[in-house]
Amino acid sequence: MASEKIIEVQNITINFEGKIALSSLSFSVKKGERVALIGPSGAGKTTLLNTIATFIKPSDGQLVIDQVDSSELNDRKKLARKIGMIRQQFDLVHQLPVVHNVLAGKLGQWGFFKSLWSLIFPQEKAIAIRALERVGLKDKLYEKTANLSGGEQQRVALARLLVQSPEIILADEPVASLDPARAEDVLSMLTKLVMEENQTLITSLHSVEYAKKYFTRIIALRDGAVFFDLPVDEIQAEDLASLYQLKEHM
Amino acid sequence: MGKSIFQLHKKSFLTVVLVGVFVWSLFAVNWNGDLLHSGGFVTLGQMLGALFTPDLSSEILLLALKSTWITVSYAVAGMMLAIIIAFFLGILASGIFFQNRILKAIFRGILGFLRAIHELVWAWLFVASFGLSPYAAVFALALPFGGILGRIFADMLADVPEEPIQALKSTGASRWQLFFYGYFPNVRTGILSYTMYRFECGIRSSAIMSFVGLGGLGYQIQLSLNDLHYHEVWTFIFFLIAVVVLIDWWSSHLRSKLNHTTKHWFIPFSSLLTLVLLIGAWSYIYVVDKASFLELFSEKNVAYAKKFFSGMFGVGEENPAFFNWESWKTALSLTYDTLRMSVMAIGFATIVMFLTVLPAARNVANGKLTLTSRWYQWISFGIIRLSYIFSRAIPELVWAMAIIFILKPGILPGALALALHNFGILGKLCAEVVEDLDARPIRHLASAGASKAQILLYGVLPSVLPQFLTYILYRWEVIMRTTIIVGFVGAGGLGQQFKLSMSFFHYTDITLLLLCYLILVWISDYISEWARKTARY
Numbered sequence: 001m002a003s004e005k006i007i008e009v010q011n012i013t014i015n016f017e018g019k020i021a022l023s024s025l026s027f028s029v030k031k032g033e034r035v036a037l038i039g040p041s042g043a044g045k046t047t048l049l050n051t052i053a054t055f056i057k058p059s060d061g062q063l064v065i066d067q068v069d070s071s072e073l074n075d076r077k078k079l080a081r082k083i084g085m086i087r088q089q090f091d092l093v094h095q096l097p098v099v100h101n102v103l104a105g106k107l108g109q110w111g112f113f114k115s116l117w118s119l120i121f122p123q124e125k126a127i128a129i130r131a132l133e134r135v136g137l138k139d140k141l142y143e144k145t146a147n148l149s150g151g152e153q154q155r156v157a158l159a160r161l162l163v164q165s166p167e168i169i170l171a172d173e174p175v176a177s178l179d180p181a182r183a184e185d186v187l188s189m190l191t192k193l194v195m196e197e198n199q200t201l202i203t204s205l206h207s208v209e210y211a212k213k214y215f216t217r218i219i220a221l222r223d224g225a226v227f228f229d230l231p232v233d234e235i236q237a238e239d240l241a242s243l244y245q246l247k248e249h250m
Numbered sequence: 251m252g253k254s255i256f257q258l259h260k261k262s263f264l265t266v267v268l269v270g271v272f273v274w275s276l277f278a279v280n281w282n283g284d285l286l287h288s289g290g291f292v293t294l295g296q297m298l299g300a301l302f303t304p305d306l307s308s309e310i311l312l313l314a315l316k317s318t319w320i321t322v323s324y325a326v327a328g329m330m331l332a333i334i335i336a337f338f339l340g341i342l343a344s345g346i347f348f349q350n351r352i353l354k355a356i357f358r359g360i361l362g363f364l365r366a367i368h369e370l371v372w373a374w375l376f377v378a379s380f381g382l383s384p385y386a387a388v389f390a391l392a393l394p395f396g397g398i399l400g401r402i403f404a405d406m407l408a409d410v411p412e413e414p415i416q417a418l419k420s421t422g423a424s425r426w427q428l429f430f431y432g433y434f435p436n437v438r439t440g441i442l443s444y445t446m447y448r449f450e451c452g453i454r455s456s457a458i459m460s461f462v463g464l465g466g467l468g469y470q471i472q473l474s475l476n477d478l479h480y481h482e483v484w485t486f487i488f489f490l491i492a493v494v495v496l497i498d499w500w501s502s503h504l505r506s507k508l509n510h511t512t513k514h515w516f517i518p519f520s521s522l523l524t525l526v527l528l529i530g531a532w533s534y535i536y537v538v539d540k541a542s543f544l545e546l547f548s549e550k551n552v553a554y555a556k557k558f559f560s561g562m563f564g565v566g567e568e569n570p571a572f573f574n575w576e577s578w579k580t581a582l583s584l585t586y587d588t589l590r591m592s593v594m595a596i597g598f599a600t601i602v603m604f605l606t607v608l609p610a611a612r613n614v615a616n617g618k619l620t621l622t623s624r625w626y627q628w629i630s631f632g633i634i635r636l637s638y639i640f641s642r643a644i645p646e647l648v649w650a651m652a653i654i655f656i657l658k659p660g661i662l663p664g665a666l667a668l669a670l671h672n673f674g675i676l677g678k679l680c681a682e683v684v685e686d687l688d689a690r691p692i693r694h695l696a697s698a699g700a701s702k703a704q705i706l707l708y709g710v711l712p713s714v715l716p717q718f719l720t721y722i723l724y725r726w727e728v729i730m731r732t733t734i735i736v737g738f739v740g741a742g743g744l745g746q747q748f749k750l751s752m753s754f755f756h757y758t759d760i761t762l763l764l765l766c767y768l769i770l771v772w773i774s775d776y777i778s779e780w781a782r783k784t785a786r787y
Binding site for chain 2: 053055076077078079080081083084085087091092093094095096100104105107108109110112115116119120160164
């Protein structure tokens with residue numbers, strides 16, 4: 001089971017207004033892998049994540065999620081059980097108390113009236129409390145989200161992912177706006193939770209150091225194509241140096 | 251933990267209280283009673299029918315053009331004086347020139363008093379003291395608008411960051427140099443855009459000056475209404491809407507050009523246009539209207555004014571109303587009615603706003619916010635936006651004049667007139683809040699599998715409600731000041747009594763009613779400040 005392919009990207013090409021953002025990209029990810037996407041700005045990391053999340057339809061190529069072709073994944077509610085996303089902390093509704101932002105992970109399963117009622121009397125509160133406990137924010141249950149620090153907000157987003165509990169987690173620069181200490185804190189928590197839940201994780205990152213420390217595999221993108229795709233322990237310093245080399249020198 | 255639960259529900263409590271207050275206000279009307287005039291529906295039908303067939307004869311068009319010019323020139327002249335008042339009082343009230351707190355409070359108090367009294371009440375007082383002169387309209391506009399602008403100027407100046415000012419001070423700059431090199435450049439754009447917005451309001455206010463007998467668009471609307479010539483009424487209203495829309499366009503265009511880095515021809519063009527309008531307005535008032543400024547202080551006028559004001563203070567009066575318990579009782583019960591009228595008005599306006607605000611937001615219409623788009627969304631967007639323009643371009647007083655033909659006098663027509671004018675303003679302001687919404691959390695909810703209704707509940711509403719509440723309370727304060735105006739045409743409350751007392755020359759009654767009115771305005775400012783604070787934390 002461990003070798004089951006959960007994501008298969010086959011020759012995917014994305015064009016934005018005539019410009020090629022991703023060119024004929026292919027790779028597959030096995031269940032339980034922790035993949036770091038690295039590469040210079042504009043290499044197509046975010047585009048790739050948005051494509052896997054099915055926000056962007058590929059111009060060409062095929063995407064298979066857990067044996068199902070992406071063109072057949074139209075039901076957002078079902079998709080939410082498969083794929084969850086986390087970005088910089090701008091994803092939270094700042095005016096809501098923490099508990100509702102955490103329970104938002106359940107919206108895909110709740111009906112309208114339950115969600116309405118929950119705004120007054122939080123439903124399935126125990127799940128929210130447990131999730132917040134695991135990210136170390138149990139005492140912030142009723143705090144207004146805007147009052148939390150950046151690192152704390154990102155941990156709330158993690159708690160929401162725990163509640164949503166998808167099989168695949170896509171993280172787009174989850175620590176980009178945090179200082180190094182907070183960034184390590186959030187990343188180690190994210191990878192720890194992913195391992196505990198046996199989820200699959202793909203994260204785009206700017207820091208090679210973090211990528212090596214917390215992930216099992218690194219896919220490097222450059223100009224919309226795979227530059228290298230290696231297990232963490234096989235990466236050489238030269239690979240990284242040429243990845244980030246400025247174009248003028250080539 | 252108990253405190254946390256309270257924290258979570260504090261806003262729910264506030265909501266329940268506000269809804270409760272609205273329901274309480276509804277009891278001010280006897281709903282089973284006879285609310286409609288006999289034939290009220292027929293009149294309504296005729297009025298609406300005339301909407302599509304305005305009178306476009308050259309005679310009426312010429313008259314409308316002339317009246318529009320009168321309305322615009324009073325507004326321009328009034329705004330000029332208002333800016334002068336606001337400039338000096340605003341600086342003094344901001345405390346940037348001297349730190350004396352008592353002086354600051356005094357000037358803030360003066361500004362507060364100027365704006366507490368509605369321009370039409372000022373107009374009436376001026377007309378009563380020195381007759382039907384254009385200056386009555388100009389001054390009546392200048393005082394309350396000066397008060398409002400001055401308050402905003404003062405707030406903006408007080409909010410200027412300290413650092414650049416300190417740096418200038420260290421170069422040995424004098425107070426005025428500090429002002430022109432430090433403070434003014436900081437607040438210039440803000441002041442300009444707010445003044446433009448006020449100018450738009452000034453046009454509407456100038457139009458209703460007619461009610462006390464001064465010329466302009468409102469005067470023609472009133473005459474045509476009284477003659478039941480609804481086709482002409484709409485012609486004049488369309489002219490008024492056109493002016494308001496033009497100024498709105500001018501203001502938003504100018505603001506967007508000012509934010510550009512490069513100079514645009516529109517900026518010098520706007521300055522030139524302003525100059526032309528100023529010269530045109532003052533020369534019209536001085537040359538064509540032959541309104542002599544010095545004549546205002548002729549012996550005759552001074553005697554009138556003296557009589558009027560000594561009458562108001564009860565000089566030589568046996569039993570002035572403000573010392574009479576019976577008069578107080580009547581006045582207080584009217585005050586109570588007026589309060590309920592204002593709450594009912596903002597309640598109606600809020601309900602309509604909530605029903606229409608989402609389709610009226612551009613980012614909902616094009617489907618970007620909710621990730622769904624339908625062909626009919628642009629049509630409903632257009633219709634609702636058009637109704638907003640209609641609603642806010644027509645002053646409360648004109649709405650009231652029309653409604654009085656359909657409904658019997660009382661609290662309800664007043665509340666309806668106020669609501670009709672305010673839902674458009676509220677809708678426009680709130681739709682802009684939705685348009686400025688951060689789309690990232692919303693899209694994330696969509697990707698977490700939330701349905702459209704769930705996105706509304708968890709993403710849109712929590713983000714926009716605090717801002718909505720601020721606007722609703724702010725409009726309620728404005729409505730409070732305007733309740734007295736709709737009363738003038740028989741829509742109930744303090745205003746109706748005010749008009750009666752004016753007609754019977756019961757001057758001390760007027761003083762008493764003005765006193766109650768000021769108390770009401772003061773209370774509403776206080777309550778809305780409290781509600782805003784509760785909502786913020």
